[in-house]
Amino acid sequence: MLGELDGVETPQPQWFHTLQVRRLRAQRGRSNSDPLGGKNFQPEFQWNTGLQFGTTNSYLNLEKLGEGAYATVYKGISRINGHLVALKVIRMKTEEGVPFTAIREASLLKGLKHANIVLLHDIIHTRESLTFVFEYVQTDLAQYMIQHPGGLHPWNVRIFMFQLLRGLSYIHSRRILHRDLKPQNLLISYLGELKLADFGLARSKSIPCQTYSAEVVTLWYRPPDVLLGSTDYSTALDIWGAGCIFIEMLQGAPAFPGVADVFEQLVKIWRVLGVPTEESWPGVSELPNYKTEWFLPCKPQQFRDVWKRFAQLPYKTEDLAQQMLTMIPKERISAQDALRHPYFNTLPPPVMQLRDTVSVFKVPGVRLETEVSDIFSPNRRMKSSLVPHGKCW
Amino acid sequence: MARTGFCDSRVLLDRKTDEGRFPLRAWANACSVRERGVLSVGEEQKQQHEADVTEHRWVQQLPLLAEDGIIMEIAQQNRSVVPAVEPYEEEAVLKHLHGLQLGHMLRDLVPELVYREIERAMSKLGLLYDRTYTWDVFSDMMKSQQHLALLSSELPKPFTETTCAILVDWLIQVHEAFNFSEETLYLAVHLLNRVLRQIKISISNLQLVGVVCLFLAAKKEECLLPEVSELCYLMANTYSRKQLLRMERRVLCTLKFDLSHTPPIHFLLLSAYIARCSEKVICMARYLLELSLLEAKCVCFFPVQLAAAALRLARYLIQEPHTPESEAAWCIASTIYLGSEATLFTIMHIMASGAAQAHNQETRATFVKFSTKETLYVSLHPALKNAPCLLSLHT
Known part of the structure; x- marks a missing residue:
């Protein structure tokens, strides 16, 4: 899927690409954005x-x-x-x-x-x-965030997060870890439906084979326990990734954008959460990559001081983020509990009781708000009335 | 939502599916005595009939092999999942709410003690990542075995039970040589059983199919994979690498890429842990369970049934002093079962006669494997020789 394409430049944004094809066909004979324009597929297209x-x-x-x-x-x-x-x-x-x-x-x-x-x-x-x-899903979260820079609408973040956690809760209850969460692997449909993709690294766990290869998660979304060399992976691995994506959606920039290696990545995390000690995290000093002398003493900070967007939002937003980005994996909130967090109380209550295969957008009152950046460029504005309810969407 | 264990409203509300389903004993115990399912003769006949019907369906579903591609029917099954635009399904939601309540009830009906024991055992065995999902994972394990269960133990024409037993015996040796995990073996034999009943294989290709099933199981479960050339070498280069890869493709298409399976060993270890069984009993049960792979009659039983029978028989064979604590623990452990007492004893009889014959059979790989010091010499245990008699005494 689109998620496969780490670091690969796609020729043009996919967002609403097909919709434009429909509208422009009358005026333009042939264009690169119109894959059907140049050739006559009619006979084959029955x-x-x-x-x-x-x-x-x-x-x-x-x-x-x-x-x-x-x-x-x-x-x-x-x-x-x-x-x-x-x-x-x-x-x-x-x-x-x-x-x-x-x-x-x-x-x-x-x-x-x-x-x-x-x-x-x-x-x-x-x-x-x-x-x-x-x-076919039109775009992914990475591209969506590129098109709407400066952070997404808080309401939309809530809808995306709810769907992300809903998907995670589903796979976790089936003993499956995604293990490679990142915005490129979260596909977004024209309606705003979020879908987990790229399960190439995931596997359901069986008893004896507990040695996984080390290089699995993109560094930015890796939890500290994995960075420290722990191989005792659990559902908490995906929750950390989801927490990072949560902040990235609100803030418009990655939560912990490390550049060079594991240690730089760890320092980024310590700057926010503080350096773990044997008191704050029993057993941390036994992890393979733990070296006391490399870490300057840092005090844990308030999320609202690090990521300014939290200060403008109700406290429960920050609280959920804090529970997802807890240093000790065992204490990280589970996807199922996160769905019941007060942060999601503002969504219409039926969303909690949907069948697995029913999208949250089937519930009245759940729809994406126009992103702020779209107000200034009305062509890209999302209006559900514009979208034909055709099969091919 | 995540909490969908057995509470999917369609399954519970649809009487048709309900008929074929045995109540889980833990729940049955919790509800009332009359809920406990003992398979009556009428039901057995009905099941037989259902099996016949399904066989006909397999005949129709034989995959067509085309030159350029191999046709599969996944999408046709999926077609209903992609509706054009559904209106807001209030009815469905309400129905599901009803189902959800039932689901919670099911969970609540399981005695807290049993639930806590299952949770402890599963996290100990590494079957859980997170205790939040104990119930979901457990009910998923229980449910998934029905999904791919084989309904008939009959083998297609050219093969006899003996040929298959020889093949499985050889696979057990190969499996041991590669040092694979036990899950891989159970998955491989499960795949083999499914493939043999779905496509026509000539007798000369039987070994190739066996190896391909083991290869696929290893690709699913193992970290270290054997090379294709190694596998060909093991078969004395009877088949070329090209043949092996072509067979892999054919097998994958037959199975429609669905390699999910809950190995009986998981249920065995789970029950044994809850029952606080001794090492020796567990080892004996593992031996009996592995022997059941050679028995063609065993393929149509659920993994949980095989595991329960193996553990129970192992306890009969290795008489250990019973304490009140061990009896209580055994009581809790034996609630993890799905089916009737009659089925359980049928399987135990098959296993007992298999184990009594194991030492003078041609298929001795399992016997040899469990006669070493690491396996506590369980296959040499004197009680095994008259296991069938011992079992008759108990029934």
Whole structure:
């Protein structure tokens, strides 16, 4: 999915890209932003009910969205029902068969049916390649934040956070860790539905195999216990990542943007939370990367002094962030408890009782507010009335 | 929401699914005595009928192999999940609310003591990341075994129980040589059983399918993977690497990439921990459980049933002095079970006769594996030889 594309520059923002295609088609004959404009696809575009799922020619590649470590992602269209899809084409290592990451991802996703988890439609397996057909989601949180700089609307942050925690609570209750949370892996639909994507690093835990490879989480969203070399991963790993994303959404800038290495990353965290001692965190000195002399004594600070946005918001916002970014993993709030935090009290109560596969936007009163930066550029303003309720969305 | 354990309203409210489901004994005990499910003859026949129906369905669902790609039907199943635009589903929400309350009730009906024991055992065994999710993870383990259960133990034509037992025995040796975890073995044999019942395999390809299942299970579970060339070497280079990879593709498509499985060993360790069983009893139960992989008749039982039978039989075989504490602990542990006493004794009889014969069978890998010092010589235990008689005394 889009999340695969760490650090890869996509040619242009995906946000509302397709909507513009619709509007501009009358005026423009051919353009790069209009993948259908140049060619005449009419004869091929009869939705063919005779075509079957699982074959290559049931899908049409429209454009390349980006390239990741082991896969290339294309935007495509299903010739069976006209749905837009994301095609994640996995290069097959001829030596060792289907990559184990692909097997784990597919096996996990097949068991996960949730409104906040990206939906796997189909798998196409040919001699040369393996393609996962996902639902097409317009953008991701990283791009959304680039398009709306300076922090998001607090109401929208609340809706995004609720969905993120809802998705996490769902996978955690199935013994699955995402292990690679970052804004690029959180897909955002035109409505504002947030979906967890890229489960290549996730796996459900079994008893004996507890040694995971060390390099899993992007440094910025890594919790201090993992940075200190602990391999006793738990659900708290994902909660820290979610907490960092929470602050990044409010503040408009990453919470702990380390540059060089693990130690710089740790110092960034100590500056806010204070240097842990054996009293404040029993057992910390036994972690592999713990070295007392490297850390200058820092006192824990109030979040509102570090991230100014908290000072403008009710205290419960800061309280939730503080509970998610607790140093000791065992004391970090769980996703399930976080959903019951007073911070979410302002959402309409039915959101707490939805079925797994029902989106929060089905509840009346839940909709995104216009982002401040959109007020000055009305073309990009989000208006749900503009969006046709078509299938392909 | 997360708390969906067994409380999905559709499952509970739909009478049709309810009929085929055995009540979990912990809940049954908590509700009332008459809720406790003992499988009557009528029900058994019905189940047999259901099994027949499902077999027909498999025949229809045989995947078509095309030159360029292999057709799968995941999306057709998913189609209903992608509705155009649903209106606000008030009805569904209300219905679900109803289900949720039931769910809480189920959780509340489980005696606090049992719940706390399960929680302790699961976090001890590393099956939990976070105690908040104990109930969800546990009920997910219970529920998931029904999802992929095989309904018939019958093997397709060219294969006999003996051929399969020889293959599984060889897989156990390969598995041991690679030093894989126990989950990998159970997953591999589970995959093998599913594949054999879904596609037509020629007898000359049987070993290849077995290795591919082990390879896939390792890709799912293990940190260190064997190389394809190593696997070919183990099969005396009967098959080329290309053949192996082609078979991998075929198997994956047959299984539709669904490799999820709750291994019976998890249930075994869970119950054994709660029952405070001694090392020796646990080892014996592991031996009996592994022997059950060779028994074709065992494939249609749920993992939790196999685990419970193995543990119970192990306790019969290794007579340890019973204290009030151990009896109480055993009582709690035996609530983690799904099914009737009759089923339990059926499995125990199969296991007992298997174990009594194990030493003079051709398939001796498990016997040898459990006759070492590390395994406390359990397979050499004198009580095993007359296990079937011993069991008859108890019933």
